[in-house]
Amino acid sequence: METSTSQSTADALDKGGILKNKIKVLKKMYPHTRSVLLPALHAAQQLYGWLSEDAIEQVSRLTGVTTADVKGVVTFYSLFKTKPLGRHVIYLCTNVACLIMGADTLEEYLGKTYGISHGETSADGRFSLVIMECIGACDKAPAMLVNDDCHFNISMDNIQQIMESYR
Numbered sequence: 779m780e781t782s783t784s785q786s787t788a789d790a791l792d793k794g795g796i797l798k799n800k801i802k803v804l805k806k807m808y809p810h811t812r813s814v815l816l817p818a819l820h821a822a823q824q825l826y827g828w829l830s831e832d833a834i835e836q837v838s839r840l841t842g843v844t845t846a847d848v849k850g851v852v853t854f855y856s857l858f859k860t861k862p863l864g865r866h867v868i869y870l871c872t873n874v875a876c877l878i879m880g881a882d883t884l885e886e887y888l889g890k891t892y893g894i895s896h897g898e899t900s901a902d903g904r905f906s907l908v909i910m911e912c913i914g915a916c917d918k919a920p921a922m923l924v925n926d927d928c929h930f931n932i933s934m935d936n937i938q939q940i941m942e943s944y945r
């Protein structure tokens with residue numbers, strides 16, 4: 779009978795193998811090692827759900843970019859997750875254009891409804907909230923991403939419907 783420890787070790791080995799193959803394919807698509815870094819990190823995050831120290835080490839080893847440089851890139855981009863987050867990640871912009879158009883009210887709604895503020899995950903693990911500086915949709919403010927989905931012109935009239943579409 780297989781124990782849960784041996785099963786999780788096998789899963790980690792499988793994922794390590796999958797990541798190795800993905801990065802091998804990526805290396806053929808990009809002219810320089812450093813160019814592979816961003817897609818390699820996205821691949822690792824997709825595979826593991828977030829970028830742990832171990833995942834960062836793997837990407838470093840497989841791309842040949844130093845661990846320090848990989849960490850520098852991971853911590854620079856807010857879309858890379860450095861800790862486990864909820865099933866759905868809300869990236870809410872609260873920069874000037876969005877703030878003027880009511881992002882603070884939306885942030886308050888998310889706090890009251892799901893019990894989350896910046897960097898937190900709801901008790902049921904459904905949502906995490908990340909406050910963003912700008913997501914490049916200032917003309918459609920207020921704006922947010924939920925996972926990879928863009929939502930624009932959000933208001934108190936439509937936020938509930940948007941949020942409830944993510945279970």
Ligand code: FES
Pocket residue numbers: 871872873874875876877911912913914915916919920921
């Ligand atoms: S200020 Fe919110 S998208 Fe630019």
